[in-house]
Amino acid sequence: MNIWSTVLETLKKRVSPQAYNDWLRPTYEISQDDKQVKVKVPNDRFREHIKDQYIPLIEDILAQRDLQHIRIDFVTDSVPTQLTLHQEEKKEEIPARPPLNPRYSFDEFVAGPFNQFAHAAALAVASNLSRAYNPLFIYG
Numbered sequence: 001m002n003i004w005s006t007v008l009e010t011l012k013k014r015v016s017p018q019a020y021n022d023w024l025r026p027t028y029e030i031s032q033d034d035k036q037v038k039v040k041v042p043n044d045r046f047r048e049h050i051k052d053q054y055i056p057l058i059e060d061i062l063a064q065r066d067l068q069h070i071r072i073d074f075v076t077d078s079v080p081t082q083l084t085l086h087q088e089e090k091k092e093e094i095p096a097r098p099p100l101n102p103r104y105s106f107d108e109f110v111a112g113p114f115n116q117f118a119h120a121a122a123l124a125v126a127s128n129l130s131r132a133y134n135p136l137f138i139y140g
Contacts, residue, residue, distance in 0.1 A: 002029055002032070003029070003032055003037050003062075003067060003070060004027070004028070004029035004032075004037055004039050004072070005029065006061075006065065007058055007061050007062070007072075008024060008025075008027070010061045011024055011054065011057060011058070011061070012024075014057060015054075015057070019053075023046065023049055023050060023053070023054070024050070024054070026041070026042050026046065027039050027040060027041050027042075027046070027050070027074075028040050030075070035069065035070065035071060036070065036071045036072075036073060037070055037071070037072045037073070038072075038073045038075055039072055039073065039074050039075065040075055040076070041074045041075070041076055042076070043076055044076060046074075046076075047074045047076060050074060051074070058072065106119075106122070106123060106126070118138050118140075121133045121136055121138075122136065122138070
């Protein structure tokens with residue numbers, strides 16, 4: 001039984017066709033044993049995106065098939081260390097940013113009938129940087 005093929009078939013039904021074709025279809029299983037499945041991904045960006053967007057779904061699929069003991073490693077050619085599905089996330093140091101003016105926050109913004117769409121778009125960008133209205137350009 002090819003575990004990753006089974007996971008992909010289930011994911012194909014659960015995610016949009018574009019997401020499947022863009023992010024999941026280019027992956028393939030390179031090895032499998034009783035404890036681990038190694039999945040080849042094209043690059044680090046794919047690995048990070050799959051980790052961020054699809055790991056809860058993958059874990060759910062494995063649990064439904066009583067395979068939650070299986071560890072899935074996403075590997076690339078470029079990086080010797082792999083990102084593992086069940087691996088604890090390591091905290092990365094975030095570079096210091098200049099302090100933001102507290103007066104310019106969403107809590108202080110006055111939304112009215114003429115700017116409610118811009119306010120909603122800005123909130124969408126702030127909460128999901130890579131999904132809605134990116135890039136956002138407001139002119140006025």
